[in-house]
Structure formats: C-alpha cells, structure tokens
Amino acid sequence: MPASLILVGAGKMGGAMLEGWLADGLPGARVAVIDPSPSPAMLALCAAHGIAVNPADPVEPEALVLAIKPQGLDAAGPALAPLAGPGTLVVSVLAGKTIANLKDRLPRARAVVRAMPNLPASIRRGATGAAASPETGEDQRRTAHALLSGIGLVEWLDGEDLIDAVTAVSGSGPAYIFLMAEALAAAGVAAGLPAEVAARLARQTVAGAGELLGQSPEEPATLRQNVTSPGGTTAAALGVLMAEEGLAPLMREAVAAAKRRAGELAG
Numbered sequence: 368m369p370a371s372l373i374l375v376g377a378g379k380m381g382g383a384m385l386e387g388w389l390a391d392g393l394p395g396a397r398v399a400v401i402d403p404s405p406s407p408a409m410l411a412l413c414a415a416h417g418i419a420v421n422p423a424d425p426v427e428p429e430a431l432v433l434a435i436k437p438q439g440l441d442a443a444g445p446a447l448a449p450l451a452g453p454g455t456l457v458v459s460v461l462a463g464k465t466i467a468n469l470k471d472r473l474p475r476a477r478a479v480v481r482a483m484p485n486l487p488a489s490i491r492r493g494a495t496g497a498a499a500s501p502e503t504g505e506d507q508r509r510t511a512h513a514l515l516s517g518i519g520l521v522e523w524l525d526g527e528d529l530i531d532a533v534t535a536v537s538g539s540g541p542a543y544i545f546l547m548a549e550a551l552a553a554a555g556v557a558a559g560l561p562a563e564v565a566a567r568l569a570r571q572t573v574a575g576a577g578e579l580l581g582q583s584p585e586e587p588a589t590l591r592q593n594v595t596s597p598g599g600t601t602a603a604a605l606g607v608l609m610a611e612e613g614l615a616p617l618m619r620e621a622v623a624a625a626k627r628r629a630g631e632l633a634g
C-alpha cells in the first residue's frame with residue numbers, strides 16, 4: 368500500500384474505492400481527499416478515519432488517484448499537474464480518458480495506470496481492468512496492484528486498448544444487474560404481487576444468485592441449468608429470455624453502446 372495517497376474526486380466511485388481501501392486496512396492518516404463538495408457521508412467517513420479533506424497545500428503523494436468525471440479533466444488539469452511528479456503513481460479511473468490524454472494534462476507524470484473498477488469496490492467485491500504506461504516501474508505496478516486487488520478482482524491488460532470494453536462490461540455492469548432487480552420486481556407486480564413483496568423478493572433473488580455465483584466453482588450456465596427443471600417454469604421463462612431476439616442480442620447492443628460512448632469520452 369502507498370505511504371501517501373491523494374484521492375481526487377470523492378463521489379460515487381472515488382468514495383466506493385476509499386471505503387474498500389479503508390476496509391482493506393489502508394490507514395486514513397496516509398490519505399487526503401480533494402473534492403469541492405464532499406457529501407456529508409464522505410465527510411463523516413473522513414473524520415472517522417482521520418483523513419484530511421481539501422488540505423491547503425497538498426504535496427506530491429506516492430499515489431494520486433483520479434476519480435473525477437472525464438468531462439472535468441481539462442478544468443482540473445492545472446490544479447492536479449503539480450501533484451503528479453515523475454515519481455508519482457497516477458491511477459485514473461476516468462472512463463474513456465487515455466494514458467496519453469492523462470499525460471497531456473499531467474506533463475511531469477510518467478507512471479500512469481488507467482484502471483476501470485466498479486461500484487462493489489466499496490465492499491471489496493469489485494472487478495477492475497487495468498493497464499500501465501511503459502514508464503511504470505515494478506514497485507509502482509506492485510503498489511497499483513495492492514490498491515486495486517484490495518478492492519476486488521484485478522485483470523491486468525497488455526495494453527489499454529481493451530479498457531473501453533472493460534468499461535462497458537464490468538465498469539457499467541453493476542447497473543445492468545441493478546436494472547435486472549428493478550425489472551424483475553416490476554414483472555412481479557404485473558404478475559399480481561404487492562409492490563413491496565415483489566421488491567424484497569427480487570432484491571434477495573439477485574443478491575442471493577450473485578453470492579452463489581461468487582462462491583460456487585460452477586459455471587454460470589451450470590447454475591442456470593440447476594434452476595431449470597425439465598418442462599418446468601424456468602424453462603418457460605428462459606424460452607423468452609434466450610430466444611433469438613432475447614437477452615443476448617440486447618446485452619450485446621447495450622455493451623456496444625457503452626463501449627462506443629467510452630471512445631467518445633477520450634480526448
């Protein structure tokens with residue numbers, strides 16, 4: 368873990384990573400947060416862990432983690448550039464922004480890791496794809512790995528060209544699953560259940576299925592088959608979801624749209 372870390376942008380994703388790192392044992396005294404308007408919950412978390420918020424004269428940290436919106440990088444660049452020296456490990460989670468984009472705004476930076484985590488990082492069940500600039504040293508790679516693996520699974524990529532696809536699959540992916548819980552609950556209401564009962568059942572079904580998938584050595588297809596009694600109710604439902612025009616082409620289209628959008632955010 369780095370001896371000093373500045374988190375720039377403590378919103379949804381920055382906050383999730385910070386929660387995960389603190390749960391992983393990163394001492395708050397090593398951390399500072401820069402954010403123009405941290406939420407009351409973030410301020411409370413920082414206070415509880417002795418984390419400095421918006422320090423007056425921040426100094427170049429060992430690790431500088433960028434979690435502002437991609438659209439905010441140009442405006443933030445001049446304030447961030449002095450914090451990213453030749454020895455600083457920069458970790459960016461900005462969707463779409465390439466290592467070259469980041470180096471443009473942080474001209475002295477050499478070690479830049481472009482990472483795409485996801486929201487379950489807050490409970491250390493995240494999934495991250497990452498790629499490092501060639502100048503990133505072995506020690507810095509180890510530090511980046513310690514940070515990212517502290518909040519879940521890490522897939523190191525040979526180059527950053529796959530990050531937009533990672534963004535579309537696992538970066539945005541939790542939203543697809545939460546939508547599934549919403550849609551399942553709404554379908555339960557349409558099938559006659561009271562709304563609150565449907566919401567509780569759908570939520571626990573998605574959570575329980577996710578937990579089982581996480582703990583089981585079986586492939587998702589095997590677990591699906593385990594639910595599917597021959598000639599039963601699941602087979603009837605899967606006949607709709609697995610039809611030619613069912614979930615698979617819809618998911619392909621959704622992932623392609625997200626990947627396209629990530630490409631548009633570059634620059």
Ligand SMILES: NC(=O)C1=CN([C@@H]2O[C@H](COP(=O)(O)OP(=O)(O)OC[C@H]3O[C@@H](n4cnc5c(N)ncnc54)[C@H](OP(=O)(O)O)[C@@H]3O)[C@@H](O)[C@H]2O)C=CC1
Binds near residue numbers: 376377439
């Ligand atoms: N949300 C997610 O699940 C994921 C997000 N990401 C990436 O994480 C980044 C943040 O996304 P998300 O957390 O959703 O967005 P949020 O808007 O929740 O968080 C961004 C935070 O950065 C703050 N901020 C804005 N400008 C600055 C600045 N100059 N210096 C410091 N802080 C600043 C914002 O403050 P204010 O609101 O006042 O502008 C806000 O608190 C994005 O680049 C996104 O691509 C990556 C993976 C998953």
Ligand SMILES: O=C(O)[C@@H]1CCC=N1
Binds near residue numbers: 462538
């Ligand atoms: O929606 C977004 O652009 C960000 C990147 C991945 C998840 N949230």
